[in-house]
Amino acid sequence: MSAAPFAAxxxxxxxxxxQVGISILAGLREIxxxxxxxxxxxxxxxxxxxxxxxxxxxxAGMEKGAKDALIAIGGLEKVRIEPQGLPVEQxxxxxQATGITLNDVQALEQSAPLVTVLSxxxxxxxxxxxxxxTFRPWNCVGVWPAALExxxxxxxxxxxxxxxxxxxxxxxxxxxxxxxxxxxGAPEKVGHEIIPVGETLFINGVPFTVIGMFQLYESEQDxxxxxxxxxxxxxxxxxxxxxxxxxxxGRRRGNFVFYLKNATVFIPLNTAWMxxxxxxxxxxxxxxxxxxxxxxTTGDPRLSSLEAKLASVDLLPxxxxxxxxxxxxxxxxxxxFSFRTQEDWAEQINTFVHNARLxxxxxxxxxxxxxxxxxxxxxxxxxxERVREIGIRKSVGAxxxxxxxxxxxESVVIAIFGGLAGLVTSFALVNLISSxxxxxxxxxxxxxxxxxxxxxxVLVGVLAGIFPAIKAARLNPIQALRYE
Amino acid sequence: xxxxELRNVSKIYRLAEEEIRALDDVTLDIEEGEFISIIGPSxxxxxxxxxxxxxxxxxxxGTIKLDGVMIEKASSRQLAAIRNRKxxxxxxxxxxxxxxxxxxNVELPMIYSGISGKERRQRALAALEEVELGNRAxxxxxxxxxxxxxxxxxxxxxxNSPRLIFAxxxxxxxxxxxxxxILSLFRKLSQEGRTIVLVTHDPEIAAVTPRRIEIxxxxxxxxxxxxxxxxxxxxxxxxxxxxxxxSPPTAGAAGS
Numbered sequence: 001m002s003a004a005p006f007a008a009x010x011x012x013x014x015x016x017x018x019q020v021g022i023s024i025l026a027g028l029r030e031i032x033x034x035x036x037x038x039x040x041x042x043x044x045x046x047x048x049x050x051x052x053x054x055x056x057x058x059x060a061g062m063e064k065g066a067k068d069a070l071i072a073i074g075g076l077e078k079v080r081i082e083p084q085g086l087p088v089e090q091x092x093x094x095x096q097a098t099g100i101t102l103n104d105v106q107a108l109e110q111s112a113p114l115v116t117v118l119s120x121x122x123x124x125x126x127x128x129x130x131x132x133x134t135f136r137p138w139n140c141v142g143v144w145p146a147a148l149e150x151x152x153x154x155x156x157x158x159x160x161x162x163x164x165x166x167x168x169x170x171x172x173x174x175x176x177x178x179x180x181x182x183x184x185g186a187p188e189k190v191g192h193e194i195i196p197v198g199e200t201l202f203i204n205g206v207p208f209t210v211i212g213m214f215q216l217y218e219s220e221q222d223x224x225x226x227x228x229x230x231x232x233x234x235x236x237x238x239x240x241x242x243x244x245x246x247x248x249x250g251r252r253r254g255n256f257v258f259y260l261k262n263a264t265v266f267i268p269l270n271t272a273w274m275x276x277x278x279x280x281x282x283x284x285x286x287x288x289x290x291x292x293x294x295x296x297t298t299g300d301p302r303l304s305s306l307e308a309k310l311a312s313v314d315l316l317p318x319x320x321x322x323x324x325x326x327x328x329x330x331x332x333x334x335x336x337f338s339f340r341t342q343e344d345w346a347e348q349i350n351t352f353v354h355n356a357r358l359x360x361x362x363x364x365x366x367x368x369x370x371x372x373x374x375x376x377x378x379x380x381x382x383x384x385e386r387v388r389e390i391g392i393r394k395s396v397g398a399x400x401x402x403x404x405x406x407x408x409x410e411s412v413v414i415a416i417f418g419g420l421a422g423l424v425t426s427f428a429l430v431n432l433i434s435s436x437x438x439x440x441x442x443x444x445x446x447x448x449x450x451x452x453x454x455x456x457x458v459l460v461g462v463l464a465g466i467f468p469a470i471k472a473a474r475l476n477p478i479q480a481l482r483y484e
Numbered sequence: 485x486x487x488x489e490l491r492n493v494s495k496i497y498r499l500a501e502e503e504i505r506a507l508d509d510v511t512l513d514i515e516e517g518e519f520i521s522i523i524g525p526s527x528x529x530x531x532x533x534x535x536x537x538x539x540x541x542x543x544x545x546g547t548i549k550l551d552g553v554m555i556e557k558a559s560s561r562q563l564a565a566i567r568n569r570k571x572x573x574x575x576x577x578x579x580x581x582x583x584x585x586x587x588x589n590v591e592l593p594m595i596y597s598g599i600s601g602k603e604r605r606q607r608a609l610a611a612l613e614e615v616e617l618g619n620r621a622x623x624x625x626x627x628x629x630x631x632x633x634x635x636x637x638x639x640x641x642x643x644n645s646p647r648l649i650f651a652x653x654x655x656x657x658x659x660x661x662x663x664x665x666i667l668s669l670f671r672k673l674s675q676e677g678r679t680i681v682l683v684t685h686d687p688e689i690a691a692v693t694p695r696r697i698e699i700x701x702x703x704x705x706x707x708x709x710x711x712x713x714x715x716x717x718x719x720x721x722x723x724x725x726x727x728x729x730x731s732p733p734t735a736g737a738a739g740s
Contacts, residue, residue: 022595033583392579395540396593396640397568399561477540481579 020405027410030382031417041378042418044371045457049422051367052453054429055360057443059353065219065441066349069257072152072217076313076342079320081306081327084338097336099302104330108308111326114319115308119143119150122272123304126265128179129202135182137175138263140203141304142272150307153264158197158212166268171275173201174212178262206275208267217261221442273301316341365456371418372460379411379468390472391480400473407469408462415461419454426453485552487647487679488514488537493546495532495702506532507543508702514681516647519674521682521690524699531652533699534683538571538650539563551647568596572641576653578633580625586636587612587621593644611639615669631662638669642678649673652683667692 031038070076083099105120126140147153148160161172180186180196187193201208218226310319320339327337383390390403398406430443495507506529514520514537524530535541536548539555542563548555551570558566572593573579580589590608599607612618615635625633634654641649651670655663671692674680682693690696698705 029583388579389581392581393592393596394564395538395567395573395579397564397596397644399564399596401561402564402596478535481575 020409023406023409024413026406027413030410031414034382037378038414038417041374041414042421044374045368045415045418045460046371046422046425048364048368048371048460049419049453049457050426050429052361052364052456053423053426053445053449054433054443055364056357056449056453057426057430057445058433059356059360060444060446060449061441062356063349063353064444065221066352068219070342070345070349072257072261075152076316076346077310078150078342079308079310079316079323080340081308081323081337082340083302083305084336086334086336090334093334096332097334098331100306100327100337101301101303104327105303105306107326107330108306108323112308112319112322114311114315114322116311117146117150117309119147119307119309120269120303121147121305121307122269122277124203124267124272124276126203128183128265129205130183130196130199133183135179137179137265138260140265140267142267142269142276144269147266147307150309151261151264153261153266154215155212156215157195158210160212161266161268166270169268169270169274171206171208171271172211172268173203173208174214174266175201175210176214176262176264177216178259179265180213203265203267204276214262214264217258219255219258219441222255222258224442277301316343364453368456368460371457372415372464375411375414375461375464376468378414379407379465380471382410383407383468383472386472387475387480387483390475391477391483394475394477395481403475404469404473407472408465411465411468412458412461415457415464419457419461422457423450423454426450486513486549487516487518487551488512489547489549490537491547491549493536493543493548495529495536495541496544505702507536509546510699510702510704512697512704514648514679517674517677517679518695519671519680519682519693520695520697521684521693522697522699523684523687523690524705525685528699529702530683530685530699532702534650534652534681537648537681538573539566564596568593569644570647572644572646572649574634574637574641574649574651574654576656578625578630578637578657580633580636580640582625585622585624586617586628589625589636590640590643592640597644607643608639611643612636614642615639629662630658631665634658634662634666635669638666638673642673647679649678649680650683651680653685654682655686655689656684663689 081100086094086097100120102120105118108115108118120143122142124140124142126137128135128137128140141147144166145160145162148155155174158174160174161170165172175196179201180194183201184190184194184196184199195213196210197213199210201210308319308323310316320341323339328335331337390398393403393406427445430445434443490510490512493507493510493512494505497504497506508529510533522530522533532541536543537550539550539558542556546556550566553566555563555566567573580586581592584592587605587608590611591604594604594607609618609621612621615638617632617635617639620628620632620636625636628636634657638651638654641651654670655666658666667689670680670682680693682689684690
């Protein structure tokens with residue numbers, strides 16, 4: 001073919017890359033020539049990209065906060081076995097139902113190898129009195145020392161009670177900082193930290209010795225704020241950080257979990273049993289309220305719940321089945337217990353994050369799309385201004401593809417600049433949003449979010465450029481040259 | 485073999501029911517190194533002829549061979565490559581890109597032939613020297629006079645060493661003094677051995693060239709200098725189609 005050498009020669013193919021470089025320069029020149037117009041066009045992309053990044057940063061922050069809270073209460077491997085009302089077909093056997101007892105714990109220890117740690121809990125509905133003040137903690141339970149590990153507690157001052165304390169049913173307790181704050185005073189108010197180890201605490205009128213105190217549990221955000229407040233002033237901050245506590249204090253979900261954890265009091269299991277379950281009538285209420293039972297005067301050995309840590313999350317269904325088999329045997333086939341896993345919550349977090357991402361992404365995506373339409377609009381205006389230029393370029397030998405590349409590159413250059421500016425702006429936007437609407441969880445700008453937002457802006461630039469580029473490339477050179 | 489061989493070329497436009505023959509069965513040869521003018525009133529089809537010769541347009545019927553390559557089979561990409569390497573255009577309205585300076589304008593064709601930046605600059609400056617515009621390389625077209633702009637446009641047409649240069653009314657937008665200077669530049673280029681086709685409606689300008697072709701109503705009306713150019717073998721093809729109109733410019737101009 002005689003005409004082929006022009007188009008098919010490697011020289012021509014090679015030059016198409018050099019052509020892209022020149023097109024980029026031409027695009028930059030064009031953008032520079034219409035600075036204000038280009039800036040307005042980029043603004044659409046800038047807003048789209050920064051809202052995409054800000055949205056994902058806010059959601060990433062919330063996700064992290066929620067997951068932190070999940071870990072704070074023990075993670076996914078933890079399963080709670082709770083007493084439950086009998087199913088309808090077993091109602092007539094209710095006098096045979098034993099409830100969850102230490103007998104079950106022993107059986108599980110022997111026969112359920114997929115369970116690594118067991119922590120029986122005997123809940124006491126307690127009113128704490130000390131220092132002339134009273135306080136109702138969220139959770140006052142009789143436990144084994146293993147509860148420390150099970151509930152991710154850390155004793156910062158003093159010690160945890162040990163097996164001997166439990167065996168002897170000593171009147172000792174380990175408290176959380178919320179109890180300290182309520183009965184002895186919070187560090188923020190008092191000005192120094194009170195460590196009430198060795199003090200006497202009355203639980204329902206029974207004197208206990210405080211032998212340990214947990215560390216303060218708080219979200220990362222609170223931790224940072226507290227440190228900041230401390231570093232700013234060593235005096236008790238009067239108008240600085242106002243720590244809101246108490247039930248109606250408007251605590252938000254993430255922090256609420258930490259508050260509940262701080263409002264925990266641990267006493268030895270045997271102590272709880274002997275001091276609070278033997279003589280005095282107690283009402284044990286399970287979570288559903290279905291199994292309200294009145295304890296007998298001879299003592300109620302039933303546990304309010306039993307927590308089990310599994311060997312691995314992957315074996316969760318198998319482990320649950322194993323526990324179930326053992327319990328069905330010790331309970332003579334009566335199903336008066338149920339399992340509660342953290343999976344529901346984890347699932348909820350994931351669903352929430354997914355939905356938030358979807359709706360936020362949709363809105364940010366639409367604003368990016370609007371930015372893209374802006375680019376397309378300006379490119380169309382630009383090529384109708386430059387019909388003659390296109391004619392000239394074609395007459396000196398620009399192929400259809402060259403013109404197409406040139407217009408497309410201009411569009412993409414605008415989008416890339418808009419995208420880069422948008423990435424910078426997103427940091428400012430995130431700061432702005434978090435000052436408008438302070439959340440518990442600091443927004444997290446991830447590299448992935450930045451990358452995706454930038455990639456989207458480039459994609460939008462390409463899509464917005466295709467139609468104007470085709471239109472420009474198809475111009476008839478003769479008519480284009482005559483165009484005034 | 486001639487540089488350009490046009491055989492029975494027609495260009496037909498259809499407007500509604502009417503058929504407009506912009507070019508009607510034109511046969512024409514252009515030899516390498518010729519300085520030729522295509523003359524005709526506006527609407528005669530001379531621009532259409534130039535567009536077809538310049539690979540900007542393709543004929544409805546007939547064949548064109550340019551430098552041994554059949555054009556009508558070429559794709560638009562190949563046509564662009566031919567325009568780029570083998571053809572240079574000079575226009576009435578200069579058609580320089582206002583946003584680029586003079587040397588960048590001259591570099592434009594080489595950009596599309598993939599020549600490196602250094603060589604581009606070198607060759608563009610050399611072409612500007614050739615049209616005596618070397619000292620205006622960094623100026624914008626708007627800072628130049630009409631004559632200077634046209635020189636820049638000629639430099640752009642020359643820079644890729646094309647086989648064929650088309651000038652469409654190159655003096656149409658210039659005063660007569662400047663126009664003369666441009667014409668003498670073309671004459672100088674012709675003497676250097678370049679093939680130049682001058683398209684004009686003005687017989688006085690056409691008189692500059694040794695060979696003239698007159699177009700009327702899409703047909704070649706007369707080839708005055710047929711015998712002078714020694715091209716009598718094509719007399720039957722082109723001359724036969726002529727409507728017998730007398731050729732306006734005479735051999736006096738051609739012989740000069």
